[in-house]
Amino acid sequence: MPAxxxxxxSGNLIYTDDGGIKTVYNMGDIAWVLASTALVWIMVPGVGFFYSGLLRRKNALxxxxxxxxxxxxxxxxxxxxxxSLTFSETGSQFIGDLKHFALRNVLETPSIGSARVPSIVFCVYQLMFAAITPMLAVGxxxxxxxxxxxxxxxxxxxxxVYDPIACWTWNSHxxxxxxxxxxxxxxxxVHISSGSAALAISIYLGKRRGYGTEALAYKPHNTTYVVLGTIFLWFGWFGFNGGSALSANLRAANACIVTNLAASVAGLTWMAWDYRIERKWSAVGFCSGAIAGLVAITPGSGFVGAPASVLFGFMAGTVCNFSTQIKFLAGYDDSLDVFASHAVGGVVGNILTAIFAQASVAKYDGFTVIPGGWLDRHWIQLAWHLADSAAGLSYSFVMTTIILWVMHYIPGLRLRVSEQVETIGIDETDMGEFAYDYVGLEQDTQPLVTRATATAMNMDANGENHYMKERNSQTSPHNSYGMNSL
Structure with a gap:
C-alpha cells in the first residue's frame, strides 16, 4: 500500500509507510522542536552582534x-x-553517504534522531547547529x-570538518x-571544532597590524552590541540545549534549567575574576563568562542535574578566563578569544559531563538508558570523553589548516588582506558600507577639507570618511581605545 x-x-500525526507499518508522531514534540529551531536561528546573528561589538568600528558591519x-x-x-553526510543511515563510522542527497526521502519518514518527530523536522533543527558552528569559527x-x-x-x-565530527558524535553509526x-x-x-578552527585561522592569518602595541589596546567599540549578542545567544540556547531532547519532556526542562544556571554562575565568576584585576564591574566580562558557561554545559545539559551545573559554570568562568592568556604565551592573534571560550570551554564541559553524568537524569525522557559517569561509578566514561575531545580538536585544526593553505594558492581565494586594506577596514574595502552613518570627530579641530569631503559623500557635516579618520587619528590623544579609533 502507498505511504x-x-x-x-488525539490529534497525533500517523505515518504509514509502503509496507503498512505505522509511526505515530507527537504534535507537541514537533511543535517544540520547530520552536527550538527558531530559537537556535536567532543565535547566529547573535554571534554576529557579539563579535561586532568587540571589534573596532571600521570592521563592525x-x-x-x-x-x-x-x-x-x-x-x-x-x-x-x-x-546526508551527517545523518544518513547507511554511512560509515566517520562520515555518511549521499543517500539523502538534495534531501531525497527526507520528509515524513521517521528521523534518525527520534521516532517521535519526522525526518524533515529533525533536518531543519540540525541545520541550525550546522549554521552556527562555522560562524563561531569565522571570528x-x-x-x-x-x-x-x-x-x-x-x-x-x-x-x-563539521559534517564528519557531527556524524561520529550523533549518528547512530x-x-x-x-x-x-x-x-x-x-x-x-559545535564548540571544540569551531574553537580549534579559529586557532588554525589565527595562526594562518598571522598577527594584525600593530600587534603588541597601543594600536590594538582598544576597548570594544560598542558594548551594547556585546550585550545584545549575549541576549540573543542566551535566549536561543534554551532551544539549543532544551530542543536537543527532541521532545517536550522532563529532560528538555532539565536541560533548560541547567543551561540558565550554568550561564549565570559563569558570568558572575568571570566578572569577579576581572574585578580582582581592574576593580571594575565589566559588562563585557559578564557576557564573556555567560557564553563560556553556556558552552561548557552544552554537552552535559541532558545528563547532569542542577547542582552539578553550578560547578560547570564556575569552572567555565574560571578556566576560560585564564585561557585568554594562552594567546600571549603562544604568540598568536585570536582577536575574539574564540579558542579560549569555545574550544577550552567545550573540553571543560566534556570532562565534567563524564564525571557528573547520571543515568537517572538521562532517563527523564522515559527511554534513554546509559551507564552514567563517575557519579554512577562508570570510570571508563572519562577516557572516552578525553578521546572524543582530542579527536575533535586535532581533526578540526589539521583540516582547517589544509583548507586555508589550499585556498591560499587558488587565484581569487586568498583570505589575508594587505596591510593597507587592514588599516582602512574591511567594511570600507570589501563592502563599501558602514555600521553607522558617520563617525564623529572633534568639531573644533576638524580640517576644512575633511568637512567638505564628508558633505560630498552625503555624510553629516560633522562626520568624516575613513581615509581622513585614519590620517587624523595618528595624532589623536584618544587613539589608544577602540571607542575613539578606527
Missing part, C-alpha cells in the same frame, strides 16, 4: 554580514549534501580577511556514539 499521512483521535552569509551558505550546503578571521573567499571557506569547512560518549547538544561538533 499515507493521517491523524488519530562585516561581522553582522558574515552571520547572515553563513546561514545562507550552510542552508544550501545542508540541503545539497550536508544532512578568527576578524579584521584581516577578505569577505568573498569566506563564502567558499564556509561551504568547504562545513563539508570537511558514528564511532564516538557507538562507544557511548555523552554529547547532548554539541560540545565537540
Amino acid at each position: 499515507d499521512i493521517s491523524y488519530d483521535a 562585516s561581522m553582522i554580514y558574515l552571520s547572515m552569509m553563513t546561514i545562507a551558505v550552510v542552508s544550501f550546503q545542508w540541503f545539497f549534501w550536508g544532512f 578568527g578571521f576578524s579584521e584581516r580577511s577578505h569577505l568573498g573567499p569566506l563564502i567558499v571557506f564556509v561551504f568547504v569547512w562545513s563539508t570537511l 558514528g564511532w564516538s556514539f557507538l562507544h557511548g560518549s555523552y554529547d547532548f547538544a554539541g560540545g565537540t561538533p
Whole structure:
C-alpha cells in the first residue's frame, strides 16, 4: 500500500509507510522542536552582534554580514549534501553517504534522531547547529580577511570538518556514539571544532597590524552590541540545549534549567575574576563568562542535574578566563578569544559531563538508558570523553589548516588582506558600507577639507570618511581605545 499521512483521535500525526507499518508522531514534540529551531536561528546573528561589538568600528558591519552569509551558505550546503553526510543511515563510522542527497526521502519518514518527530523536522533543527558552528569559527578571521573567499571557506569547512565530527558524535553509526560518549547538544561538533578552527585561522592569518602595541589596546567599540549578542545567544540556547531532547519532556526542562544556571554562575565568576584585576564591574566580562558557561554545559545539559551545573559554570568562568592568556604565551592573534571560550570551554564541559553524568537524569525522557559517569561509578566514561575531545580538536585544526593553505594558492581565494586594506577596514574595502552613518570627530579641530569631503559623500557635516579618520587619528590623544579609533 502507498505511504499515507493521517491523524488519530488525539490529534497525533500517523505515518504509514509502503509496507503498512505505522509511526505515530507527537504534535507537541514537533511543535517544540520547530520552536527550538527558531530559537537556535536567532543565535547566529547573535554571534554576529557579539563579535561586532568587540571589534573596532571600521570592521563592525562585516561581522553582522558574515552571520547572515553563513546561514545562507550552510542552508544550501545542508540541503545539497550536508544532512546526508551527517545523518544518513547507511554511512560509515566517520562520515555518511549521499543517500539523502538534495534531501531525497527526507520528509515524513521517521528521523534518525527520534521516532517521535519526522525526518524533515529533525533536518531543519540540525541545520541550525550546522549554521552556527562555522560562524563561531569565522571570528578568527576578524579584521584581516577578505569577505568573498569566506563564502567558499564556509561551504568547504562545513563539508570537511563539521559534517564528519557531527556524524561520529550523533549518528547512530558514528564511532564516538557507538562507544557511548555523552554529547547532548554539541560540545565537540559545535564548540571544540569551531574553537580549534579559529586557532588554525589565527595562526594562518598571522598577527594584525600593530600587534603588541597601543594600536590594538582598544576597548570594544560598542558594548551594547556585546550585550545584545549575549541576549540573543542566551535566549536561543534554551532551544539549543532544551530542543536537543527532541521532545517536550522532563529532560528538555532539565536541560533548560541547567543551561540558565550554568550561564549565570559563569558570568558572575568571570566578572569577579576581572574585578580582582581592574576593580571594575565589566559588562563585557559578564557576557564573556555567560557564553563560556553556556558552552561548557552544552554537552552535559541532558545528563547532569542542577547542582552539578553550578560547578560547570564556575569552572567555565574560571578556566576560560585564564585561557585568554594562552594567546600571549603562544604568540598568536585570536582577536575574539574564540579558542579560549569555545574550544577550552567545550573540553571543560566534556570532562565534567563524564564525571557528573547520571543515568537517572538521562532517563527523564522515559527511554534513554546509559551507564552514567563517575557519579554512577562508570570510570571508563572519562577516557572516552578525553578521546572524543582530542579527536575533535586535532581533526578540526589539521583540516582547517589544509583548507586555508589550499585556498591560499587558488587565484581569487586568498583570505589575508594587505596591510593597507587592514588599516582602512574591511567594511570600507570589501563592502563599501558602514555600521553607522558617520563617525564623529572633534568639531573644533576638524580640517576644512575633511568637512567638505564628508558633505560630498552625503555624510553629516560633522562626520568624516575613513581615509581622513585614519590620517587624523595618528595624532589623536584618544587613539589608544577602540571607542575613539578606527
